[in-house]
Each structure stands twice: as structure tokens, then as C-alpha cells.
Amino acid sequence: MENDMTQLAALDFELPSRNVRPLRTRLRAVLLGCGTVNSGVLDGLAEMSGAVEVSAVVTRRPRPGKDGRTAWLTDIRDAFDTGPDLVIDGLPDCPAAEKALELAVERGIHVVSANKAVIARRPDLEVRARRKGTRFVYSAAVGGGVPVLETVIRLTSAGERIARVRGVLNGTSNFVLGLLEQGTGFDEAIAAAQAAGFAEADPSADIDGLDAAAKLALIARKAFAFAPDAASIPAQSLLSLDPGQVCGARENGLRYRQLAELTRLEDGTIDARVSLTALPEDHPLARPENEENTVEIVCESGLKVVLHGKGAGRSPTAGAVLADIRDLVEAGEV
Ligand SMILES: NC(=O)c1ccc[n+]([C@@H]2O[C@H](COP(=O)([O-])OP(=O)(O)OC[C@H]3O[C@@H](n4cnc5c(N)ncnc54)[C@H](OP(=O)(O)O)[C@@H]3O)[C@@H](O)[C@H]2O)c1
Numbered sequence: 001m002e003n004d005m006t007q008l009a010a011l012d013f014e015l016p017s018r019n020v021r022p023l024r025t026r027l028r029a030v031l032l033g034c035g036t037v038n039s040g041v042l043d044g045l046a047e048m049s050g051a052v053e054v055s056a057v058v059t060r061r062p063r064p065g066k067d068g069r070t071a072w073l074t075d076i077r078d079a080f081d082t083g084p085d086l087v088i089d090g091l092p093d094c095p096a097a098e099k100a101l102e103l104a105v106e107r108g109i110h111v112v113s114a115n116k117a118v119i120a121r122r123p124d125l126e127v128r129a130r131r132k133g134t135r136f137v138y139s140a141a142v143g144g145g146v147p148v149l150e151t152v153i154r155l156t157s158a159g160e161r162i163a164r165v166r167g168v169l170n171g172t173s174n175f176v177l178g179l180l181e182q183g184t185g186f187d188e189a190i191a192a193a194q195a196a197g198f199a200e201a202d203p204s205a206d207i208d209g210l211d212a213a214a215k216l217a218l219i220a221r222k223a224f225a226f227a228p229d230a231a232s233i234p235a236q237s238l239l240s241l242d243p244g245q246v247c248g249a250r251e252n253g254l255r256y257r258q259l260a261e262l263t264r265l266e267d268g269t270i271d272a273r274v275s276l277t278a279l280p281e282d283h284p285l286a287r288p289e290n291e292e293n294t295v296e297i298v299c300e301s302g303l304k305v306v307l308h309g310k311g312a313g314r315s316p317t318a319g320a321v322l323a324d325i326r327d328l329v330e331a332g333e334v
Contacts, residue, residue: 038090040318055082093117116141120214123227145316166261171291171312172206181250209235209274235274
């Protein structure tokens, strides 16, 4: 893991980029996807209509053709033909999302995305966008409504050196662990997470720790200017735990949590891992319930910041996307 990190150290992820292409008066935006996240973004954009015009919304299944000046489309290329300044990516992890982000970067279109899996897998997209002077931002991809990346960026901009970031970054696994500790079986707990809208039809990325590993990869870019390969971050699956073990631990004052950790080692390399750890119940990182996230950021100066809040769901995640869009609008002095 440490070698992978070192090899990728040449990539430049330092923020903020001061070389952002100026925006014209009213931003033309395309929404890719209109599910949990982007339906909330679309609602929020209605209040920013003086600054942002939604030229098209793309979904997989057809929706009514035109809504005011917004075209509802099923072909992503048709949406790019509307000439957007900004692409707002609320697609799932899929080849279409990867291609759309490639196209946006190639055409010099600003990107706001919540799609951690694609962004983690394609660090080159951010680097290329930065070189072109276009924004490629993804606050919602880590922590949902909890400002993890924003805080890391602020701290490093203020001259702090990050020593460690660790926390509960995956709401679905936390929700499932909460049910396991009450004696619910694994399959039933997954079904409850799906019914509550947290787990996807295929919940393996959450359960196997891959989602948390992708988020660590994104944090590492901002905290350490490194782009680790998320797939090579060691991750322990919830399936390796016996549900009885989780329940028993709770009875003994311990709570299992899926802990994602990044640590700067003494030799300057970064250790990254996702593990299942039994923490004393009064430990701050044992605190998140259901889909909540809690993240602790420790700086070499001794400064410690603890963030806690809703890590997923329509409103907090859409709020983080909208904040990125507002930053973009303000940067262009629209
Ligand atoms: N949900 C959260 O709390 C949360 C939090 C943080 C980050 N994220 C990330 O945000 C992204 C969106 O999540 P979500 O929960 O909003 O997903 P979602 O509810 O499943 O919505 C996905 C949207 O993408 C559309 N879509 C899927 N494949 C498409 C394709 N090939 N072409 C065009 N449209 C396509 C779907 O169309 P239809 O409507 O026709 O199905 C739907 O509108 C994901 O990358 C996720 O990891 C989500």
C-alpha cells in the first residue's frame, strides 16, 4: 500500500486551483441522473435560477420531454450538445458516468460530482481538469453532508500538516452494524438498510469496505496530495464478522465500527486501511448511529477536528453538491 502511494505521489491535487476559467453571466448546467441526490439538487437549483439555468436532465428511463427550458433526455451526448458550462454528476458507478466525466473534462466543462467510485478510480480526470483551468469538485462524494473534504482543504490551506484522518465514512455499514448489535440477522439487516434507502440493490461496495476505501482515496488527495489506488487499500468485509460477535461485544460495552483510516507514517509514507474495530461505547468514533458519519482529523500541530452528521441521504448530499455549485458561481462573480 505504501509503495502504491509513493508511486502516485507525482500527481498534483493541491487546492485551491487559482486558475479557474471565468464564467459567463448565467451558468448553463446539465444534470446527469435525477435520483436521490440530483432530484434534491434540481429542487435547490430552482432557487438559484438567476445564476444557473438547467439546460438538460439525463435519466436512464424516459421522462416527460421538456419542462420549461429544461430538456429531459436519456442520451448523455444529447445533453452535452446543449452546450453546458457545468456538468452535475449524480450517476451511479457505471461506464456511462466515467465516459461522461471524460467528455466533460475533454471539452473544458466544469464538473461537480457525488460519484466517489468513478472519481477514485480515475485520478487523471481531476488532474486534467486542473491543467485546463476548469473546476472538478466533489464535496458530496465523502461524508454526504459532513464537510470532510472541505475541512481537510481548509486545514491544509491554513498551513496545517495532516497527520491522520480516521472515522466512520460509510452510512450503510454503520446502519447494518447497528442492527447486528441488536441481534438482527445479517440478511435482514441488509434488507432493512435497502428499505431505508441507504443500501443499493448490490450492497457489496458498502459491506466489503470498498466504498470507504474510495472515500479514503479522495481524502488522501486533499490531505497528502497523493492519489492511492482505492482497490489496493486493504479493507475488511462485514461478512468476516459473526453477527453474534457484534451483539456480544455490545453487551460488553463495545461497539463494532467500520473504521477507515489514513495515517502519515514517520518515513513520510501513508498507511491506509478499512477495518472492523470494536471500540469502547464512549469513544467518539463509536458514536455514529444509523447512516451517520463521524470523522476525526488530527494535524501535526496537535489540532484535532471532529466532524459528525448525516453521511448520506437526499437532503444532506444534495446540500453539499449545491454548496460546490454556489462556490463555482461565486468564483465567476456571476
Ligand atoms: N444517495 C446518497 O446518499 C449518496 C451520498 C453520497 C454520494 N452518492 C453518490 O451519488 C451518486 C448518485 O446517487 P443516488 O443515490 O442519487 O443514485 P440513484 O438514486 O440510483 O439515481 C441515479 C440516477 O442516475 C440515472 N442513471 C443511471 N444510469 C444511467 C445512465 N446510464 N444514463 C443516464 N442516467 C442514468 C438514474 O436514472 P433513472 O431515474 O431513470 O433510474 C437515476 O436518475 C452515486 O454515485 C452515489 O455513490 C450518493
